[in-house]
Structure formats: C-alpha cells, structure tokens
Amino acid sequence: MPLRDPGLLKEANLVGGQWIAAGDNAIAVTNPATGAVLGRVPSLGAAEAEAAIEAARDAQIGWAAKTAKERSVILRRWYELVVENADDLAEILTLEQGKPLAEARGEILYGASFIEWFAEEARRVYGDVIPGHQADKRIVVIKQPVGVVAAITPWNFPNAMITRKVAPALAAGCSIVLKPASQTPFSAIALAVLAERAGLPAGLFSVVTGSARAIGAVMTGSQIVRKLTFTGSTEIGIELMRQCAPTVKKLALELGGNAPFIVFDDADLDAAVEGAIISKFRNNGQTCVCANRLYVQAGVYDAFAQKLAEALSKLKVGNGLEESTVFGPLIDDAAVAKVEEHIADAMGKGASLVSGGKRHALGGTFFEPTVLTGVTGTMAIAREETFGPVAPLFRFKEDSEVVAAANDTEFGLASYFYTKDLARAWKVGEALEYGMVGINTGLISTAEAPFGGVKLSGLGREGSRYGIEEFTEMKYLCFGGIA
Ligand SMILES: NC(=O)C1=CN([C@@H]2O[C@H](COP(=O)(O)OP(=O)(O)OC[C@H]3O[C@@H](n4cnc5c(N)ncnc54)[C@H](OP(=O)(O)O)[C@@H]3O)[C@@H](O)[C@H]2O)C=CC1
Ligand SMILES: O=C(O)[C@H](O)CS(=O)(=O)O
Numbered sequence: 001m002p003l004r005d006p007g008l009l010k011e012a013n014l015v016g017g018q019w020i021a022a023g024d025n026a027i028a029v030t031n032p033a034t035g036a037v038l039g040r041v042p043s044l045g046a047a048e049a050e051a052a053i054e055a056a057r058d059a060q061i062g063w064a065a066k067t068a069k070e071r072s073v074i075l076r077r078w079y080e081l082v083v084e085n086a087d088d089l090a091e092i093l094t095l096e097q098g099k100p101l102a103e104a105r106g107e108i109l110y111g112a113s114f115i116e117w118f119a120e121e122a123r124r125v126y127g128d129v130i131p132g133h134q135a136d137k138r139i140v141v142i143k144q145p146v147g148v149v150a151a152i153t154p155w156n157f158p159n160a161m162i163t164r165k166v167a168p169a170l171a172a173g174c175s176i177v178l179k180p181a182s183q184t185p186f187s188a189i190a191l192a193v194l195a196e197r198a199g200l201p202a203g204l205f206s207v208v209t210g211s212a213r214a215i216g217a218v219m220t221g222s223q224i225v226r227k228l229t230f231t232g233s234t235e236i237g238i239e240l241m242r243q244c245a246p247t248v249k250k251l252a253l254e255l256g257g258n259a260p261f262i263v264f265d266d267a268d269l270d271a272a273v274e275g276a277i278i279s280k281f282r283n284n285g286q287t288c289v290c291a292n293r294l295y296v297q298a299g300v301y302d303a304f305a306q307k308l309a310e311a312l313s314k315l316k317v318g319n320g321l322e323e324s325t326v327f328g329p330l331i332d333d334a335a336v337a338k339v340e341e342h343i344a345d346a347m348g349k350g351a352s353l354v355s356g357g358k359r360h361a362l363g364g365t366f367f368e369p370t371v372l373t374g375v376t377g378t379m380a381i382a383r384e385e386t387f388g389p390v391a392p393l394f395r396f397k398e399d400s401e402v403v404a405a406a407n408d409t410e411f412g413l414a415s416y417f418y419t420k421d422l423a424r425a426w427k428v429g430e431a432l433e434y435g436m437v438g439i440n441t442g443l444i445s446t447a448e449a450p451f452g453g454v455k456l457s458g459l460g461r462e463g464s465r466y467g468i469e470e471f472t473e474m475k476y477l478c479f480g481g482i483a
Contacts, residue, residue, distance in 0.1 A: 001091060001321070003088045003091060003092070004085075004087065004088050005085060005088050007193065008085060008088050008089065008092060008190040008193055008194075009038075009039060009092055009186055009190070010186075010189050010190065010193055011026070011039050011040050011041060011042075012041070012042065012189065013041065013042045013044060013048070013189070013206075013207050013208055013209055014189070014192040014193075014196065014205070014206055014207050015044070015048050015051055015052045015055070015206050015207075015208060016051050016052050016054070016055025016056075016202070016203050016206060017055060017059075017201075017202025017203045020042050020044065020048065021042070022039075022040040022041050022042045022043075023042060023043075025043045026040035026041060026042055026043055027040060027041050027042070027043050027182055027185075027209060027210070028040050029041060029096055029182075029183070029184075029185060029186060031095050031096065031098070032097070032098040032183075032328075032329045032330070032331055032332065032364075032365055033098050033319045033320060033321075033328060033329045033364070033366075034319070034364075035364065038095050038096055038186065039186065041185045041186070041189070041209040042209055042210065043209070043210045043211070044208050044209060044210035044211075044215070045210050045211050045214040045215060046214045046215070046217070046218045048208055048210070048215075049177065049179075049208050049214070049215045049218035049219060050218055050222070052177040052206035052208055053148060053150070053177055053218070053219070053222050053224050053225060054224070055202075055203035055206065056148045056175035056176065056177050056203055056204065056206060056224075057147075057148050057175070057224050058203060059175050059201055059202065059203030059204045060145070060147055060148055060173070060174060060175035060204070062201065063170075063173055063174075063175060063201060063204055064144075064145050064173035064174075066173075068122045068123045068125065068171075068173075069122075069123060071122050071170065071171060071173065072119045072120070072122040072123055072171070073119075074170075074198055074199050074200055075115055075118060075119035075122060075167060075170060075171055075198075076115075076116070076119040077198040077199060078115055078119075078194060078195050078198035078200065079112055079115040079116045079119055080198075081194040081197055081198055082108065082111070082112040082115060082163075082191070082194055083109070083112050085190075085194060086105055086108045086109060086112070087105070088190075089108045089159065089187065089190055089191075090104040090105035090107075090108050091104070091321075092186050092187055092190055093107060093108065093158055093159055093184070093187050094320040094321060094328070095186075095321075096158065096183070096184045096185075096186050096187065097155060097156070097158050097183070097184045097187075097331065098284075098320050098328040098329045098330070098331065098365075099283050099284070099320055099328050100320040100322075100325045100326060100327075100328050101320055101321055101323075101325075103282070103283065103320075104320065107157055107159050107160050108159055110160045110445070110446075110447075111157075111159040111160035111162070111163040111164070112163065113446070113447040114160065114163040114164045114167045114168075114447050114463060115163050115167045116447070117167070117447040117448070117463070118167040118168045118170075118171035118467070118468060119167075119171065121168070121171055121465060121467075121468045122171035122172070122468070124465070125143045125172060125468060125469075125472060126143070127140065127141045127142040127143050128140070128141040129141075134480075135483075136480055136481055136482045136483050137478060137479065137480055137482070138478075138479040138482055139476070139477070139478055139479075140476075140477040140479070141474055141475065141476055141477070142474075142475050142477065143469075143472040143473070143474055143475075144173070144472060144473050144475055145172045145173030145174045145471060145472060145473075146172070146174050146226045146227045146250060146471050146472060146473055147174060147175075147224075147226040147227075148174065148175050148176075148177070148222075148224050148225050148226055148227075149165075149169045149174045149175065149176040149177070149225070149226070149227045149228075149229060149471065150176070150177050150178075150179075150219035150220075150222075150225045150227070150228050150229070151165045151166065151169075151176055151177070151178045151179070151228075151229045151230070152178075152179045152212070152216060152219070152228070152229075152230045152231075152232065152240070153165070153178065153179075153180050153181060153188070153230075153231050153232070154181050154231050154232040154233075155181035155182075155183040155184040155331055156283055156286045156287060156288075156331070157283070157287070158180065158181065158184035158185075158186075158187035158188065159187045159188075159191065161231045161254075162178060162180065162187070162188050162191055163191065164231075164447075164451070164462045164463060164467075165178075165229045165231075165252075165462070166178065166191070166195075166205060168462075168467045168468045168470065168471050169229075169471045170200070170204065170205065171468055171471075172468050172471035172472050174227075174471050175203065175204045175205070176204070176205055176206075177206045177208060177219065177225075178205070178206065178207050178208070179207075179208050179209070179210075179212065179215045179216065179219070180207060180209065181232075182209065182212065183331060183332070185207075185209045188207050189207055189209075191207075192205060192206075192207045216240065216243070217243065220240055220243035220244045220247070220249075221243065221246070221247065222247070223247055225247070225249060226249060226250060227249055227250040227251070227252070227470075227471065228240060228244050228249050228250075228251055228252070229251075229252040229460075229470075230251075230252070230253050230254070230255075231254040231255075231288075232254075232255070233255065233256055234255040234256040234411075234456045234457070234458075237253045237255040237458065240253075241253065250470070251459055251460070252458075252459060252460035252462065252470055253458035253459045253460065254288065254451070254452060254453075254457075254458050254460075254462060255288070255413075255453070255456060255457050255458040256288055256385050256411060256413070256456065256457060257288040257289055257290070257292065257385060257411050257413035257414055257453065257457055258292045258293065258383070258384075258385055258409045258411040258413075259279070259289055259290060259291050259292050259293070259413065259414040259415055259416065259434075260291070260292075260293050260294075260295055260402075260405070260406035260415050260416070260417075260432075261275075261276055261279055261280065261291035261293065261294045261295070261415075261416045261417070261442070262294075262295045262296075262402055262406060262415075262416065262417035262418070262428070263276075263294070263295070263296045263297060263300060263304055263417070263418050264297050264399075264417065264418060264419040264421070264424065265297040265298070265299035265300045266419055266420045266421055267300070267418035267419055267420065267440075268418065268420070268440075269300060269303060269304055269307060270307070271418065271440065272304065272418040273304065273307045273308050273311050274311075274442070275416065275418065275438070275440070275441055275442030275443075276291060276294060276308055276391065276442060277308070277311060277312065277315075277442070278442040278443045279291040279416055279438070279442030279443065280294070280389075280391045280442075281312075281315075281326075281327065281369060281389055281391075282443070284327050284328055284329075284330060284367075284388065284389050285386060285387060285388045285389040285390065286330065286331065286335070286387050286388065288385070288413055288414075288457075289413060289414035289436070289444070289445065290387075291391070291416060291442070292381075292385055292386055292392075293375075293381075293382055293392060293394060293405075293406075294391055294392060294393050294394065295394045295395075295396050295402045295405060295406065296393055296394070296395060296396070297395075297396055297397070297402070298395055298396065298397050301373075301393070301395050304393070305354055305371065305373050305393055308371055308391060308393075309354045309355040309371045312355060312356075312369045312371065313355065315327060315369065317360050317362065317366055317367075317368065317369070318362065318366075327366075327367075327369060327389060328366075329364055329365040329366050330365040330366075330367055330388055330389075331365070332365060333365060335365065335387060335388060336359065336365050336367060336388075338386065338387060338388060339367055339370075339386060339388035339389070339390055340359075341380070342379075342380055342381040342384070342386050342388075342390060342392075343357055343370060343372070343381075343390060345379055345380040345381065346372050346375055346379045346380070346381050346392060347372070349376070349378060349379050350374055350376070351372045351373065351374045351375045351376075351379065351392070352372065352373045352374045353370070353371075353372060354371040354372065354373055354393075355368075355369070355370065355371045356368035356369050356370030356371065356389070356390075357370050367388065367389055368389075369389045369391075370389060370390045370391065371390075371391045371393065372390065372391070372392045372393060373393045373395075374393075374395075375392040375393055375394050376394065377394075377405060377408065379392070382394070383409065385411070399424065399427075399428065403428060403431045403432065406432060407431075407432065407433045410455055410456045411453070411455060411456050411457045412433050412434045412435060412453045412454035412455040412456070412457045413434060413435055413436065413452075413453030413454075413457035413458070414434060414435070414436045414437075414438065414444065414453070415432045415434040415436070415437050415438070416437070416438040416439075416441070416442055416444075417429075417432075417437075417438075417439060418439075418440050419439075419440070425439050433454065433455070434453065434454065434457075435450075435451075435452045435453035435454050435457065435461075436449075436451065436452075436453070446463070447463045447464070448463070448464060449463060449464050450462075450463060450464040450466045450467065451463045451464075
C-alpha cells in the first residue's frame with residue numbers, strides 16, 4: 001500500500017542535524033515476509049558516530065537551558081505527529097519487522113504513549129530542600145540532565161524501544177545518539193523525520209546505522225557520553241557494560257528474559273488461555289517479556305492444554321499486511337533454527353507435540369504456533385529464551401514447587417500467574433524473583449509502569465515516573481554562613 005507520506009521512508013541517517021544519504025556500500029533492509037529489499041540505509045561507522053556525539057554535546061547546552069515547559073511543548077508536538085502518521089509508521093514497521101499491521105499500529109501508539117507521558121513528566125523533575133544540620137547551613141538537592149546519551153535498540157520493537165529511551169532523555173534535557181537494529185532501521189529514521197518536523201533543535205537526536213561494533217565502540221568509549229541505554233540480548237548487554245566500565249557511565253540495560261506463566265487450579269481457565277496467547281504469542285513470541293515456560297497445576301493441566309491448542313488453531317499465520325493475519329514471519333532464519341532446536345530437544349527428551357511443531361506451509365520464516373506437553377526442567381526450552389511461537393507446558397502440584405521452579409533461572413524480567421485466591425496472589429507475587437509480575441493478565445507493558453528486570457535481565461527501569469530519573473544526576477548544594 002503506498003504511504004500517505006512517502007517522505008517517512010527515508011534512505012538516510014540524521015547525523016548532527018544533517019541528513020546523510022545511503023551511499024554505494026549501503027545496508028539493504030529486507031521484508032522478512034517476502035525477502036524483498038525495502039530500501040537501503042547508510043553504512044556508517046566511527047567517524048559519523050563521533051560527529052553525532054560532538055553535535056549532541058553542543059546542542060544539549062541550549063536544550064538544557066530551555067524551561068521544562070518549552071521542552072514539553074516540542075515533545076508534545078512530536079507525539080501528535082507520530083499519532084497523525086500512525087498508519088504510515090505501522091506499515092513501515094510491518095514491512096521491515098513482519099508483525100501484523102494491527103499489532104504494528106498498536107506498537108506505534110504504545111511508542112507514542114512514551115512521548116506523551118514524558119512530555120508531561122518533563123515538568124515534574126523535582127528536587128529537595130532538607131533541614132540543615134547546623135544553624136547556618138541550608139541543604140538543597142537539585143536534579144540536572146545527565147548530558148549526552150547513547151542508545152542501542154533491538155529489531156523486535158523498532159518504534160517503542162526507541163521512544164522509551166529518546167522521550168525521557170529529551171524530556172530531562174539530555175541529547176541522544178541512537179544506533180537502531182540493522183534489520184529495522186526505517187522506523188527509527190521515520191521517528192527522526194517527525195522529531196525534526198516537531199521543531200527539535202538540530203543535533204539533539206541523531207540516528208546512525210552501520211557497523212554495530214564500530215559505532216558501539218565509539219559510544220561506549222566516549223568520555224562525552226555519560227549514559228548508555230541498551231535493549232537487546234544479555235550477551236551483548238554484558239559486553240557493552242564491560243566496554244563502558246573505563247568511563248564509568250550510567251547504564252540502563254533491558255536484556256533477555258525467561259518468563260514463567262503459572263496457572264493455578266482455581267484460575268479462570270478461559271482468561272488464562274487468553275492471557276497465555278497474549279503473553280506467549282505477542283509479536284510471534286519475539287518479546288523479552290513473553291511467557292517462556294507455562295506451568296499448569298495438575299488438576300487443570302489437560303483442560304488448559306486442550307483449550308490453548310483449540311484457541312491457537314483459529315489464528316492465522318500470514319503476511320503482516322493481510323487483514324486477518326495474527327502471526328507474521330519470524331525475523332530471520334536464525335530465529336527459526338532456535339525454535340526448531342528447542343522443539344527437537346524437548347521432544348527428544350520426552351515432550352509431546354499437541355499442535356504445530358514445524359515450519360509453516362507458507363515457507364520462508366513462517367512457523368506454526370506450537371504447543372508442547374510433558375515438558376521438564378532438563379530441556380533447553382526451560383533454560384533458554386525461545387524468542388518464538390512455542391508454548392511448553394510444565395505440570396506441577398504444589399505452590400512451593402512451582403515458585404521454586406519459576407525462580408530457577410538466571411533471568412528475572414517478567415512473570416505471570418492466574419489465581420482467584422487473594423492470599424495466594426500476595427504470597428506468590430512477593431516470592432517471584434522478577435522485576436514485573438502480571439496477576440490474572442498476560443499484558444503488563446504500559447508507559448505508566450516501571451519496566452525492567454533483575455539478575456541477568458538487566459539494570460534500571462523505563463517508563464513511569466521513575467523513567468525520567470534515570471536521565472538525571474542529583475546535585476547536593478550546601479549553603480553555609482547563613483547566620
Ligand atoms: N529486555 C528487553 O526489553 C528486551 C530484550 N531483548 C533481548 O534481545 C534479544 C533479541 O534481540 P536482538 O536484537 O537479536 O539482540 P542483539 O543484542 O543481538 O541486538 C540488539 C542491538 O544491539 C546491537 N549490537 C549487536 N552487537 C553489538 C555490539 N558488539 N556492539 C554494539 N551493539 C551491538 C544490534 O545491532 P545490529 O542490529 O546491527 O546487529 C542491535 O541494534 C533477545 O535475547 C531478547 O530477549 C530484545 C528486546 C527487548
Ligand atoms: O522488546 C521488548 O520485548 C519489549 O520490552 C516488550 S514490551 O515493552 O512491548 O512489552
């Protein structure tokens with residue numbers, strides 16, 4: 001479908017307020033549903049990353065000097081432009097990432113909600129006045145912007161993972177240089193086009209595509225960059241953390257997950273099935289908060305498995321641009337290989353296939369939504385993040401047994417459980433070692449709430465009133481001699 005505003009699909013990078021067009025050695029961006037080349041983006045590197053960082057340093061001075069209200073007004077305009085162009089942005093997102101159009105539009109509005117939220121939060125970064133410790137002393141705490149921020153984002157949410165970082169950074173008075181995922185750069189570039197139209201001063205927000213390792217090395221090694229915010233795999237997050245150590249940067253790491261989804265025998269089974277489909281199969285299972293292990297209490301295990309398989313059988317696999325599609329393609333062949341590896345390992349160790357289990361008849365990276373039963377903790381699918389459309393069902397008997405199993409992982413991002421028992425909800429919610437707990441719901445992500453995890457799932461929180469604090473530094477002023 002032709003875009004209403006073709007200027008949003010831009011084969012260029014915004015570096016320090018200047019657009020750099022894709023040259024000869026550009027990076028091809030393909031549609032995962034068809035393999036067709038959508039367009040090309042520049043293959044930039046260290047020099048352009050350095051130029052973007054220096055421009056960000058210079059622009060940040062004037063931006064921080066504006067009032068919070070002045071920053072808020074520009075962010076609000078950016079929000080309005082994103083919403084006004086949501087259909088085009090959703091189509092660009094579906095074309096480069098594969099998720100169904102309806103889900104892509106949902107992501108655009110979810111991403112816009114972070115810009116809206118932080119346009120409001122910009123005016124509520126408060127400090128403190130503290131009673132002095134001596135008669136002539138007065139103590140004041142003020143909050144100031146961190147300064148220049150670097151951001152590196154993944155392919156699975158090419159819009160929302162960017163606004164969840166860029167919006168609070170700008171709201172706090174920072175500037176930001178972004179390296180988006182090479183597989184889905186056009187969504188990031190479109191956001192930069194709209195930010196420029198909203199009146200964001202030049203140099204404040206740059207988008208640099210190209211060698212992740214070279215651009216990342218400049219970002220992590222630069223003394224000018226005072227914070228790195230990363231969303232992606234735990235493996236890369238640890239590497240970036242190591243690279244940032246010599247310059248002691250503030251860090252925000254939103255990394256991998258291994259979410260348990262627990263169904264107790266007193267749960268509303270239909271609600272639990274609905275929640276399991278949202279939690280497990282959103283974005284075709286390619287989110288870090290997807291249910292990765294489904295624990296079902298023995299008394300309802302067979303009924304739940306049957307209901308889940310029946311519900312899945314009604315949902316369509318197809319090209320994300322087709323109206324009725326619910327499951328698009330996986331992002332690439334490596335993602336399909338991971339799914340096949342987990343299924344083969346589980347079945348080789350005794351799991352049973354209830355539905356799906358193989359590549360879809362459409363070919364390419366399309367895969368049948370899959371339900372496995374008889375899954376145990378010895379299988380790879382219990383320990384590793386599948387990042388695909390496979391629901392492995394584990395059977396349990398006692399509350400203590402399932403809480404121990406749910407916590408038996410080095411990850412700690414999202415977790416979910418269904419019960420009608422209030423005391424159990426409190427006890428289990430407090431006992432789960434995760435940053436986020438969904439109780440009788442499979443969808444917890446929203447701009448109002450703090451998103452993030454513990455252990456190998458990362459550091460820090462994004463969204464909520466806590467999200468803007470991560471882009472500020474606290475300064476303590478001690479006034480003496482006030483006799
Ligand atoms: N906690 C959360 O909110 C989220 C966590 N994730 C996790 O990320 C994984 C899947 O996403 P995926 O994109 O494959 O993750 P990756 O970690 O491979 O990539 C994420 C980003 O990091 C970049 N990158 C890769 N290697 C380096 C490097 N050496 N230096 C600097 N940047 C680098 C990538 O660039 P390029 O594209 O050019 O390779 C991409 O922009 C899963 O484990 C998932 O759980 C994903 C999304 C959200
Ligand atoms: O990248 C992700 O997986 C997102 O953090 C998931 S969410 O914020 O859309 O839930």
